[in-house]
Amino acid sequence: MAQELNVEYSTFTEVALKVPSYYVSQGDGGYDLFCIAEQYTIICTLMGSDSGSISDFEANYKSGCQQVSSKDDAFLLGMLANKVPLVQSRNADGLLLSTSEPRVGSELVMVTPNFCDKNTWYYSSARVVEETLSDSGDGLTFHSQHPNWINLYSGLLFDEEVLVEEGPYTIEVSSDSAPKTMVDPLFVSAGGDYTVDFTLGSVTFAESQAGKTVKATYSYATDSTWVLCPDPGKAIDIEVAEAQFSKNIDFKDTIQFELWGYNPADLPNKVMYGVTRYKSMRNFVDEALGSYPVIPVIGGDNGRGLTAEVYGFPFRYGTIRRLSSAQGLELRIRLQHNEAFTGEHATATFYCTVRDL
Numbered sequence: 149m150a151q152e153l154n155v156e157y158s159t160f161t162e163v164a165l166k167v168p169s170y171y172v173s174q175g176d177g178g179y180d181l182f183c184i185a186e187q188y189t190i191i192c193t194l195m196g197s198d199s200g201s202i203s204d205f206e207a208n209y210k211s212g213c214q215q216v217s218s219k220d221d222a223f224l225l226g227m228l229a230n231k232v233p234l235v236q237s238r239n240a241d242g243l244l245l246s247t248s249e250p251r252v253g254s255e256l257v258m259v260t261p262n263f264c265d266k267n268t269w270y271y272s273s274a275r276v277v278e279e280t281l282s283d284s285g286d287g288l289t290f291h292s293q294h295p296n297w298i299n300l301y302s303g304l305l306f307d308e309e310v311l312v313e314e315g316p317y318t319i320e321v322s323s324d325s326a327p328k329t330m331v332d333p334l335f336v337s338a339g340g341d342y343t344v345d346f347t348l349g350s351v352t353f354a355e356s357q358a359g360k361t362v363k364a365t366y367s368y369a370t371d372s373t374w375v376l377c378p379d380p381g382k383a384i385d386i387e388v389a390e391a392q393f394s395k396n397i398d399f400k401d402t403i404q405f406e407l408w409g410y411n412p413a414d415l416p417n418k419v420m421y422g423v424t425r426y427k428s429m430r431n432f433v434d435e436a437l438g439s440y441p442v443i444p445v446i447g448g449d450n451g452r453g454l455t456a457e458v459y460g461f462p463f464r465y466g467t468i469r470r471l472s473s474a475q476g477l478e479l480r481i482r483l484q485h486n487e488a489f490t491g492e493h494a495t496a497t498f499y500c501t502v503r504d505l
Contacts, residue, residue: 150189150223157181157201160192161209168229169213170222171205179205182219184226191219253503256384259306260374260481263494264397266296267346268305269369270317273298278322278363281351287358292349294368299346302333303452306497319344320365323357334451371486376498377478378471381505386469386479388499390440391432394456397491402427402484410476418476425484436461456492474505 155163163169163183167190172180176196183190194201216222227234261268274294281290298317300308312318321328321342330351331340342353351364378384403426411419426432433439440460447453471477481496 150185150187152189152191154191154193157192157194157198157205160190161204163190164209165212168226169209170216170225171210171213172216172218172222178202180219181205181213182216182222182226184223184230186230186232189219189223189226253385253501256500256502257306258376258498258500260496261372262304263372263401263403263483264394264489264491265304266369266372266488267299269296269372269374270298270300270305270311270315270367271375272369272371272373273317273367274370275365275367277365279365281362281364283358283362284350287353287356289350289352290357290362290364292364292366292368294366295347295349296369297344297346297349298367298369299333299344301330315367317367318365321351321362322364323353323362324360328353371482372488373480373482375478375480376471376500378473378502380473382473383503383505384471385501385503386471386498387501389463389496391436391461391463391496392458392493393429393432393461394454394458394491394493395442396456397429397489397494399429400489401487404480404482404484406480406482408476408478408480416476418478432461435463437464438462454492458493472505 160181160183163185164181167183167185170182170184172182174180174196178194178196178198179202181192181194194205196202214225216225261270276292276294279292281292283290297319300312300315300317301319305311319330321330328341329339331343332338333344336343341355342351344351349366349368351362376384376386405424405426406420407422408418408420411417438461440462443454443458443460445454445457449455469479471479479498
């Protein structure tokens, strides 16, 4: 049963327009007023002598309330209006059956770059437009001024096509202003004019381009910083996180998880409010809630598969980590000295809900 709360008229006015509300006329010109919430029946009695409150009720609230004959009528109609079932399902032991409601908002899964591979460090990358490449001397291979081109073509990052659209992080190459087609790194038999060495920052043509001007537009890695930040008017609730490491990893730097937000004294600039540093693999093991079963070498040695076993460490939070755009809150993850790990794989994944503020 709902709990009955007897309140003053001023309290009734705070609630009356927010939940189903009812009144019973009394013979002395007064009213019994009822607001029906799912867990509470809010009651206010106006005696005929309460002329000021009665006048206010009749002028401002009466039209929004429904007249009924009794408190019981108000309670029953209010339950129906709130869509509270009058008969609830129970199990064989007489206990109420319940279901979980879906989360409010849209689901978001975000994965960091691979801290073993600078070619995936897209977030803080720099963009170069139509740089003239230098011929190595054979008319086939041409070099840029920067190594570690961002590679969003080889399935190295989750949902990389979306990142390309938001970037852009595409690679465009021309020879004497004629656009050339890159060979798909994962399907070389599909054809194309040139291949890319993303680590060296060079392109190699199938046919000689000697004497021609070869230009490239590309993005290259500058540092390891990656940011999880809500759009204006939104909040990101981080509900679950996990870290993934390949067995052959060499932990060569400290991973920093930094919380940044607006500096009230210097808007709209931001300051770091907190940092957690993982200086060794032991730190992840100590914080994680155990580990997942080991993912074996699987998928083939063709650029699409795993070539080393992968270990996953889950972090389930008892309270939601909320990043609100109103406070300018964002999570930054980076390697303290931008020293890439050796090995195959080192990422973190965040399972989130995005909602309106």
